[in-house]
Amino acid sequence: MVSTVNFEEIAKKKIFKAINESKLTAWKILKEAFTDLKNRIGRVPYLYDFVSHHSIDPVVMVDGKTKSISNYYQFLLEMKEEVPPLTDYENKVLTMLSLEILNGKRKHEIILLDLLLRKQAVNYDEYLQHLCESNCLTNDETIASVKRIFDLSFFTQIDKKKYGDQPIIILNAENDFVFNETIQYSLKVKEYFKHLVTDVIQSGKEKSTLYQCDQPLTLYKKYSRKDACKLLNWNSDERATIFGYKTKYGTCPIFITYHKNDEVESSVDYGDELLNPEVLKWYTRSNRTLNSEEVQTIIHAEEKNIDVHVFVKKDDDEGNDFYYLGKAIPDKKTVQQDTMKDNDGKELPVVHMNMVMEQPIEYRLYHYIKNGTES
Known part of the structure; x- marks a missing residue:
């Protein structure tokens, strides 16, 4: 069962949306959650209290996105709680x-x-x-x-x-x-x-x-590019150079923002599309042809023992994390050379192909990503 809609997830989405719009709003949500739980349990809450009382996900309280707070000690200081000093x-x-x-x-x-x-x-x-x-x-x-x-x-x-x-x-x-x-x-x-x-x-x-x-990865859970580097056992954090995809150490994580915002440049506004719960129409980055080495590597991923992992998020309001949709295999019959226009209307080469999912995407999550609703 996909927990796309539960209290913690909704609260998290509200915070990411608030962070995108204003850090002050996001901080207000966190402060309210803290005060509410403090009143409920009659003492200063700690991270585990937020987990056990199904309050806000403690990860968003310390992820450094609001007020540059990156641990709970710093959060308590910001809340003006009296705490013993740390070095x-x-x-x-x-x-x-x-x-x-x-x-x-x-x-x-x-x-x-x-x-x-x-x-x-x-x-x-x-x-x-x-x-x-x-x-x-x-x-x-x-x-x-x-x-x-x-x-x-x-x-x-x-x-x-x-x-x-x-x-x-x-x-x-x-x-x-x-x-x-x-x-x-x-x-x-x-x-x-x-x-x-x-x-x-x-x-x-x-x-x-x-x-x-x-x-290494659990279906339908959310992961960042950095998480993928770590959990696929890469030697180092290469999130800064993954962009949409990267093949390394026998793995190829692919990251897709399904609904791009209006400011996205034409040259990166790919037509990635879930055709049905089992098939993803996927585009390489622009300025790639059928002869590009990185494209050939992905087309022949199966023979080369490269695991293709697909991560998708609905839009940028979801923060840096993508739903893990599982492994996929490129369908060689569908590989096609194409073009897309850049901002100046110039045509750039691009390759697209169908990725066949190892497991059909869970119904509700499939509709949520495609349409923003769960049915």
Whole structure:
């Protein structure tokens, strides 16, 4: 069942729309949700309270889009709540966990953090055992990706700096995962820091129940370009250069904004169209021909063992996240050279083809993307 319409999703859409229109409106929505829950439970709420009371999704409270708040400690300061102080580095670690782990889109990191909060060191094999018990993927590529998240090598320079610029968890010579020494010390002596870290992990664990752990992506869930890089086990965050699609490491994520806004330039206003729940008519980027290497690679994706993953969002009011519609296979019989006009009316070459979905798109989501309604 697709949860396109529930309270949290509606609230999230309202916030994204508000962010597009005015950050002040978005902040007002967040403040109201905080005050409402505080009154309901009779104390300062934490992230897990928002999850357990089915209030606003805590991810939107700390995603940095309103007031540049990127963790819940900063949110509480902004709300003028009295909280014990954190060091600059503790603040950065909390930001990393809030922006990268809280969303629960991959359980692997949460399981390791959860174990490390309970014991000082977690042996590599013990970690794999816990992953198996949770029915999570344990292939080398996924584990290597988890390590890149925690040693920060996956991230851009800007993000690394924002996250404290040093590995958060390391695999030591004894083959044990451990927090770095600064974090170990902070967790030991600062009760409040430990409370905030535990809150993120507990909330992330709850949110992770909405995602399958035995495959990288869950049908109909929402992912950003950065999420796709991470979850498809790319070496680094390449969201800035993916644009509509990119083939790398045996994967080809395709991102489509179905209803483009009026300001979109003609040269990127592609005619991508869901023809029915099983077929997507898809356009390459402009200035591409049948002979372009990247086009040939996608046409022959099946023979080359490249997994094509399709992500679609209805429009830009939905923020940076796209619904994952599953894998698709290019239908070679439908590949066609075509042209499209740029802003000056000049014709540019483009290729389009039908992508056959591995699974037909769920009925309500299909209609929601196409028509903006669920039926």
